[in-house]
Amino acid sequence: MHIKGNAWTFGRNINTDLIFPKMWFRPTYEPGEMASHLMVGIDEDFPQKVSRGDIIVGGQNFGCGSSREEAAAAMKEAGIAAVVAPSFGRLFTRNAINVGLPIITSPRIDEEILQGDLIEIDLSSGQIRNLRSGYEARLPPMAPESLKLIDDGGIANYTRRVLEERRRAKV
Amino acid sequence: MHAISKIIALHAGRESVEVGEIVNVVPDYVMLNDRGAARAADLLRKMGGDKVFDPAKVIVVFDHHYPPIRQQDSVSQKRTREWIKEQGIIKFHAGEGIGHVIFPEKGYAFPGALIFGTDSHTVTNSALGCVATGMGHSDIASFLALGYNWLKVPEVIRFDLHGEFQPGVYAKDIALRIAQLYGEDAAPYLGVEFSGPMVARMPMAERLVLCNMVIDFGAKTGYIQPDEVTAHWMAQRAPHSTWTAQTTDSDADCGRIVDLDVSAIEPLVAVPHDLSTIRGAAELGDIRIDEAIFGTCTGGRIDDFRVAAAIMKGKKLAPHTRMMVNPGSRETYVQAMHEGLIDVLIEAGATIGVPGCGPCSGCHQGMLAPAENAITNASRNFKGRFGSPEANAYVASSATVAASAIAGRIVSPATKISQ
Numbered sequence: 001m002h003i004k005g006n007a008w009t010f011g012r013n014i015n016t017d018l019i020f021p022k023m024w025f026r027p028t029y030e031p032g033e034m035a036s037h038l039m040v041g042i043d044e045d046f047p048q049k050v051s052r053g054d055i056i057v058g059g060q061n062f063g064c065g066s067s068r069e070e071a072a073a074a075m076k077e078a079g080i081a082a083v084v085a086p087s088f089g090r091l092f093t094r095n096a097i098n099v100g101l102p103i104i105t106s107p108r109i110d111e112e113i114l115q116g117d118l119i120e121i122d123l124s125s126g127q128i129r130n131l132r133s134g135y136e137a138r139l140p141p142m143a144p145e146s147l148k149l150i151d152d153g154g155i156a157n158y159t160r161r162v163l164e165e166r167r168r169a170k171v
Numbered sequence: 172m173h174a175i176s177k178i179i180a181l182h183a184g185r186e187s188v189e190v191g192e193i194v195n196v197v198p199d200y201v202m203l204n205d206r207g208a209a210r211a212a213d214l215l216r217k218m219g220g221d222k223v224f225d226p227a228k229v230i231v232v233f234d235h236h237y238p239p240i241r242q243q244d245s246v247s248q249k250r251t252r253e254w255i256k257e258q259g260i261i262k263f264h265a266g267e268g269i270g271h272v273i274f275p276e277k278g279y280a281f282p283g284a285l286i287f288g289t290d291s292h293t294v295t296n297s298a299l300g301c302v303a304t305g306m307g308h309s310d311i312a313s314f315l316a317l318g319y320n321w322l323k324v325p326e327v328i329r330f331d332l333h334g335e336f337q338p339g340v341y342a343k344d345i346a347l348r349i350a351q352l353y354g355e356d357a358a359p360y361l362g363v364e365f366s367g368p369m370v371a372r373m374p375m376a377e378r379l380v381l382c383n384m385v386i387d388f389g390a391k392t393g394y395i396q397p398d399e400v401t402a403h404w405m406a407q408r409a410p411h412s413t414w415t416a417q418t419t420d421s422d423a424d425c426g427r428i429v430d431l432d433v434s435a436i437e438p439l440v441a442v443p444h445d446l447s448t449i450r451g452a453a454e455l456g457d458i459r460i461d462e463a464i465f466g467t468c469t470g471g472r473i474d475d476f477r478v479a480a481a482i483m484k485g486k487k488l489a490p491h492t493r494m495m496v497n498p499g500s501r502e503t504y505v506q507a508m509h510e511g512l513i514d515v516l517i518e519a520g521a522t523i524g525v526p527g528c529g530p531c532s533g534c535h536q537g538m539l540a541p542a543e544n545a546i547t548n549a550s551r552n553f554k555g556r557f558g559s560p561e562a563n564a565y566v567a568s569s570a571t572v573a574a575s576a577i578a579g580r581i582v583s584p585a586t587k588i589s590q
Contacts, residue, residue: 013355013445017553021560022534027209027247041555061356064389065553067291069210069307090360090391091291095307145193145321159218159313 001123001150003102005055005081009115010042014058015065016092018042020074022066034070035078052079055119059085059110063092072096076154082121084109084128097146100154104128106137123147173327173424174417175362175394178302181417182285188324190426195319198228198285201311202270205233207289209247210308211315212254220316226259229315230279233265235532238525244534268500268526271295271468275379276502278409282397282416287314291386292468292550298378299404300397300416302362305386325391326426327362332369334434339585341478342377343470343548343568345431346384347439351449357388364394364425369433375404376474383469387446387550438583440546441566444554452571453583461543463494463576464557465521467531470548470569471499473506479573480512482584488520489579495537496521497529519577530557539564546581548572 018041026033039046056075062085063071072095075083082102086109096103104121106128113119118131126139142150152158172180176188183194203211208231215223223229231251236244248265255263267273271292274280280296286303287293289311296303306320314320332345349357363385370378378400382393395401397416405414422428438452465471465479476498488494496516498504504526507513513523522537530537531549538558539545545557545564548571552564567575570584 013447015445015551015553017551017556021555022532023555025206025534027206027243027250028213041560061354061359061389064355064387065291065551067289067293067305067307069309072307073309087356087359089389091305091307093360094310098307098309098313143193143323155309155313156214156218159220159316162317163219 001102003055003081003121003123005053005119007055007057007113007115007117007119008050009057009110009113010059010062012059013061013064014042016063016068016071016089017065019063019071020068025070032077034074038074038078047078050078053081056080056083057085057110057113058083060087062088064089067091069095069099072101073099076101086110097149098155100150100152102150104139106139109137172420173362174300174396174419175302175327175392176324176424177417178283178285179322179324181283190324190326193321193323196285196322197319198287200279200284200286201229201314202274202286202288202290202293203229203231203311204270204290205236205244205248205251207308207311208251208254211289211312212251214309214312215315218312218316223258223260223315224318226261229260230262231255231260231264232270232273234269234527236534237265237527240534266501266525268498268503269468269471269528271383272471272499272503275299275375276408276500278405278412281405281409281412281414282401283414287311287320292383294386294390294393295379295383295468297393298375298382298395300395300401302392302394304392323360325360325362327364327424328358328427328429329364329366329425330429330431331367332365332431332433333367334369334432336433337437337585339438339570339583340433340436341568341570342373342380344436344439345433346381347441347446347449347566348436349388350441350446351439353388355387355389355446358385359389361390361426362392362394363388363390366396370395371398373400374474375400376472379472380469384550438568438571438585440571440581441552443552443563443565445552446566451583452567452581453586455581458565458581459544460492460546460575460580462537462539462545463492463572464530464537464545464547464549465494465569465572466497466499466529467549468499469550471497471503473503475548475569476503476507476512477510478569480515482570482573483519483577484515486519486577488576492576492579494521494576495524495530497524497535498526501526546572546575
């Protein structure tokens with residue numbers, strides 16, 4: 001999987017209350033509704049500023065806090081191509097994988113990327129590159145199980161497929 | 172293997188697992204809260220699943236938005252009630268309190284168990300010596316459809332606690348001290364075990380506070396080795412249940428062991444807007460408290476009410492301070508009434524709300540206005556969590572919250588008690 005996009009940078013310990021404030025929780029969401037609240041806990045205008053294909057770059061422990069899937073799902077819906085940080089909150093990591101959002105861990109990456117930098121990521125060869133500064137880093141290999149879920153486009157597609165296989169096996 | 176690995180192996184139908192390995196597991200129970208049930212049911216349908224794989228494993232708890240104050244939640248809860256019936260889910264609790272308080276109370280959490288929940292504070296249950304972790308809605312929907320989900324076997328960090336508490340110090344202060352020493356990502360993706368002579372003497376309520384807080388160190392689950400305190404709790408709570416505690420083979424199964432002397436810990440406070448800055452309650456200076464927020468899955472148990480009532484008995488809230496109290500569970504509420512603790516709080520000027528998440532869910536009575544300061548025995552002080560994003564929330568122990576509510580500013584309960 002090959003990704004190229006402009007970076008939006010955020011700080012350390014960005015919690016999910018900031019990424020998707022609970023005042024916007026709804027029992028169900030209209031298409032585009034989650035994306036319209038992305039990051040508003042930090043920057044109210046972010047949903048208007050961000051473009052499809054952009055990359056979110058966080059500091060250490062990005063996405064810590066609550067289990068709300070909306071944090072990752074809103075990024076996916078906004079067309080964020082990947083989220084990159086030195087480390088992530090555990091629940092955010094799971095949710096990102098489950099919604100099919102490429103989530104990339106790279107040590108000190110937040111120090112190497114500035115707002116607006118053009119970033120290139122090659123998931124198959126395991127490389128991240130800052131096209132402005134020339135910075136390059138190898139990415140730790142993703143667990144094959146996680147990569148498969150991202151390739152599938154998320155856990156929903158995976159689940160649909162297994163259910164379908166079970167139905168066929170019964171017939 | 173560590174006991175956490177053994178529990179995961181057992182639920183994966185395997186004899187052994189390795190740290191870092193991803194395995195498919197079948198949990199004993201999955202908790203869906205009101206929001207979780209609505210979202211997971213919706214996602215389950217979208218995944219093409221019409222039936223919950225094993226309804227006996229599903230426990231639905233309405234705690235965040237119950238009773239609803241928005242029509243959309245009333246509609247959603249009505250739909251969930253219908254869905255529960257349709258799916259044959261029998262274990263359903265509405266208005267009985269917070270999932271993470273009633274799970275241990277009702278014996279749903281037990282030694283050796285594996286528990287998932289649609290809420291990050293599901294880790295609270297791990298105080299019973301089980302593996303308990305939060306998950307997102309798609310994760311849970313996938314489990315509902317298939318009957319299993321994936322879990323990575325975590326490395327373990329163990330905190331060995333010893334020494335004696337100073338007056339006015341509680342388990343909450345230990346958790347804040349760990350955040351102070353090691354940061355909000357003290358234990359990313361890890362299992363966090365608490366051990367040592369200090370833990371051996373701790374009642375279950377204090378153990379639940381410790382394990383509740385591990386999510387805010389980034390952990391996957393907590394763990395406390397079941398002992399006599401655990402066995403006694405289970406005998407009282409679920410006398411007919413059978414359970415088997417797992418044990419860790421050797422110290423080598425812990426990735427890291429940290430020694431912590433609790434004697435040096437003073438009453439602590441996390442200042443806005445996260446747990447990265449921790450200060451001594453006595454050294455904070457004159458911070459005006461507009462509202463004390465008391466309850467939640469961290470501080471809403473009967474033990475917390477006993478501590479608060481002892482401090483507040485015969486006293487009044489400071490004239491400029493209000494106090495919002497939500498018992499963690501219906502059982503806690505009734506017990507606190509029997510013991511006269513609710514009277515003490517009401518006579519002091521507190522407002523008692525319904526058992527549930529209270530203002531910590533951001534959806535109940537007691538919201539903060541811009542520029543207001545609150546002190547709470549909840550686990551988080553994130554921006555906007557209790558209402559206005561321009562409000563400030565300070566996180567502390569139940570004792571520090573009660574003492575500060577009376578003083579009208581942040582004070583150490585140690586000084587208050589000795590007055």
